[in-house]
Amino acid sequence: MTGPTSELVLFQVGARTFAAVVHDAVRIGSVRDVPADELVLETALGAPSARARGIVVASHDDAVERTLVVDQVLGTRSVPEEHVHPLPAFAAVCLTSGAVTGFVLLEGDPLLLVDLPTLVRERATEAIA
Amino acid sequence: MSTRDPFDLQQKPKTRAAAPRGAATKKRNGAIGAEAARIAVVLRGIAEGNYDGRVDAETIEDPGLRAIAEAVNGAASATEADLRQAHQRVQIVTAGVDEAIEAMIRLVIQGDLSGSARPGSTDAALTPLIAGIGQVMETLKKFVTETREAALQLSTRSAEVLAAATQNESSTSAQASAIHETTATMEELKGASHQIAENAQMVAAIAEQTLSGAKQGEGAIKAFMGSMEKVRHNAVEVDDAIAKLSKRVERIGTVVEVIDEIADRSDLLALNAALEGAKAGEAGRGFSIVAAEMRRLAENVLESTKEIKNLITEIREATHAAKEASDGNKREASEGEKLGGNAMASVSGILSGIQETSDAARVIHLATQQQRTATEQVVQSMSEIEEVTRQAQAGSKQATGAAAELTKLAERLAELVKRFKVE
Numbered sequence: 001m002t003g004p005t006s007e008l009v010l011f012q013v014g015a016r017t018f019a020a021v022v023h024d025a026v027r028i029g030s031v032r033d034v035p036a037d038e039l040v041l042e043t044a045l046g047a048p049s050a051r052a053r054g055i056v057v058a059s060h061d062d063a064v065e066r067t068l069v070v071d072q073v074l075g076t077r078s079v080p081e082e083h084v085h086p087l088p089a090f091a092a093v094c095l096t097s098g099a100v101t102g103f104v105l106l107e108g109d110p111l112l113l114v115d116l117p118t119l120v121r122e123r124a125t126e127a128i129a
Numbered sequence: 130m131s132t133r134d135p136f137d138l139q140q141k142p143k144t145r146a147a148a149p150r151g152a153a154t155k156k157r158n159g160a161i162g163a164e165a166a167r168i169a170v171v172l173r174g175i176a177e178g179n180y181d182g183r184v185d186a187e188t189i190e191d192p193g194l195r196a197i198a199e200a201v202n203g204a205a206s207a208t209e210a211d212l213r214q215a216h217q218r219v220q221i222v223t224a225g226v227d228e229a230i231e232a233m234i235r236l237v238i239q240g241d242l243s244g245s246a247r248p249g250s251t252d253a254a255l256t257p258l259i260a261g262i263g264q265v266m267e268t269l270k271k272f273v274t275e276t277r278e279a280a281l282q283l284s285t286r287s288a289e290v291l292a293a294a295t296q297n298e299s300s301t302s303a304q305a306s307a308i309h310e311t312t313a314t315m316e317e318l319k320g321a322s323h324q325i326a327e328n329a330q331m332v333a334a335i336a337e338q339t340l341s342g343a344k345q346g347e348g349a350i351k352a353f354m355g356s357m358e359k360v361r362h363n364a365v366e367v368d369d370a371i372a373k374l375s376k377r378v379e380r381i382g383t384v385v386e387v388i389d390e391i392a393d394r395s396d397l398l399a400l401n402a403a404l405e406g407a408k409a410g411e412a413g414r415g416f417s418i419v420a421a422e423m424r425r426l427a428e429n430v431l432e433s434t435k436e437i438k439n440l441i442t443e444i445r446e447a448t449h450a451a452k453e454a455s456d457g458n459k460r461e462a463s464e465g466e467k468l469g470g471n472a473m474a475s476v477s478g479i480l481s482g483i484q485e486t487s488d489a490a491r492v493i494h495l496a497t498q499q500q501r502t503a504t505e506q507v508v509q510s511m512s513e514i515e516e517v518t519r520q521a522q523a524g525s526k527q528a529t530g531a532a533a534e535l536t537k538l539a540e541r542l543a544e545l546v547k548r549f550k551v552e
Contacts, residue, residue: 007407022407028400030393053397073400075424076407076417 004081008104010074010111011055013045017074017111019104024116026056026065028073040068040123044097045114057116059124066120079104084113097122164189168198171205180209218252225255229262240548242270270551277546284539291532298525305518312511315504322504326497333494336487343483347476354469361462368455375448378441385437392430399424 008019009028031039031054039054041047054067086102087095099119103110167184174182183205184198236242399420406417 007410009404009407022404025404028397028404030397053400075400075421076403078407 005078006081006084006104007076008079008113009055009076010106011053011070012072012074013043013048013070016046018045018114019077019079019106019111020055020114020116022076024057026058029054029056029067031067031069034067038065038067040066040120043068043119043123044099045119055116057120059117059121066124068116068120077106079106161191161194164191164194164198168194168201171198171201175201175205175208180205180212218254222252222254225252226258229255229259233262233266236266237269241550242266242273243550243552273546273549274551277543277549277551280539280543280546284536284543287532287536287539291529291536294525294529294532298522298529301518301522301525305515305522308511308515308518312508312515315508315511319501319504319508322497322501326494326501329490329494329497333487333490336483336490340480340483340487343476343480347473347480350469350473350476354466354473357462357465357469361459361466364455364458364462368452368459371448371452371455375445375452378444378448382438382441385434385441389431389434389438392427392434396424396427396431399427 007022009022009025010017010019012018031051034054040057041051048069048071050071051069053070053073055070055073057066057068058064059066083105084102085104087100097119099115099122100112101115101118102113104113105111167189171182171184174180183202186195186198186202189195189198236244402420403417403424406413406415406420409416
């Protein structure tokens with residue numbers, strides 16, 4: 001791998017695997033150690049079942065950390081940037097959530113690329129609404 | 130006894146004849162001898178029962194001899210007359226006796242004893258005879274009368290004897306038949322008794338075998354109860370071992386939980402390390418590789434602890450099943466001990482009953498043996514009685530025949546006695 005790469009963290013919610021930029025994740029923690037009001041359980045990605053891990057996400061505006069509850073964190077991967085694609089315009093129009101920003105081809109399989117701060121914020125907005 | 134003829138004068142002792150006399154004397158003596166001889170001849174005839182002879186006394190010279198001759202002649206004549214008279218009397222008496230006997234025979238033949246046999250002669254010499262005949266007739270009449278009565282009684286009694294003998298023969302026949310049937314029955318009883326004795330012996334043997342078997346069963350139940358006690362004891366030990374094992378497994382589970390927690394935290398640390406390495410870009414590449422390796426190790430540990438948890442779960446389930454099986458074994462052992470106790474009590478009762486049965490069978494066997502012996506003796510006695518009865522039956526038949534014959538004879542005797550008329 002000689003070209004520029006994107007560092008991604010892969011995680012599972014339900015049966016699906018998603019990818020996110022590593023910088024969106026502050027750290028990875030245990031769900032047991034986090035107060036319940038700081039957990040983000042159900043998002044546009046769905047509801048986790050095992051709830052084994054929590055990805056701590058830093059909000060852009062209020063600097064508050066939120067823990068996105070996922071079923072599993074698979075690890076980090078370095079992916080060539082040509083394998084990272086923005087979301088097609090038609091797909092972006094169809095999606096109600098703005099957290100899905102594109103997709104990544106990982107070993108030929110496309111994975112949705114998720115903007116974790118947006119996802120957490122959308123959930124917080126929905127909760128307030 | 131002397132054979133000397135008393136009239137033979139020539140046989141006088143020679144001492145007299147030899148006396149020395151003269152010739153005249155000798156001649157005279159010779160004449161006397163001749164005359165004496167003549168007298169001797171007559172006397173010899175008289176002695177022989179010839180009374181017809183006489184001595185011519187006129188021709189005898191010797192006066193003494195003449196007197197003797199005359200005396201001999203007189204004696205002969207007198208004797209001859211007496212004999213003649215006696216002969217006549219004998220003829221009369223004989224005729225009277227013959228007449229009396231003939232009359233008596235005639236009366237006896239005619240059977241008429243009512244009259245008297247009196248001969249025509251009235252000779253005194255016949256008086257005793259007539260009296261005797263009369264006495265005989267009276268005795269005969271009395272005898273006939275008594276005989277008639279006796280014949281009548283004999284006829285009656287013989288008829289009774291015949292009836293009794295007939296009855297006795299009938300009874301004896303019935304008795305013989307009954308004894309024969311009894312003997313046959315006793316023979317059957319003997320066979321049955323023999324069979325009963327054999328069956329009783331068999332029952333006694335079976336009872337002994339059953340007793341032996343029951344005692345073996347008692348021993349087996351005791352051994353079974355011992356085994357149940359051991360099973361219960363082992364089940365308790367297994368229960369304790371399972372409890373200890375369960376505690377150990379729980380302890381292992383706790384340790385595995387700790388390991389799992391450590392592995393989870395290690396995984397988390399490795400993830401964060403990898404995350405930080407990725408954030409550092411090319412500089413954190415090596416760090417990310419180490420973190421990935423750490424994470425793999427942590428995941429291996431987690432996989433192992435997961436397998437251990439699965440194994441612990443299986444062990445818990447197996448232990449629980451073993452505990453339940455052990456509890457079941459204890460319950461079954463207790464139940465087995467109870468059942469063994471009940472079986473032991475039952476077998477004790479059975480043993481007691483079998484012992485009584487065996488004793489009773491032995492007593493029955495002994496009794497049946499005695500019964501068989503007694504029956505054989507009874508059969509022997511019945512055979513002897515049957516033989517005696519057979520002989521008695523034959524004797525009874527003979528007695529009946531004899532009684533019938535006796536009855537006929539009595540009737541015949543009565544008929545015969547009836548011929549005699551006594552009144």
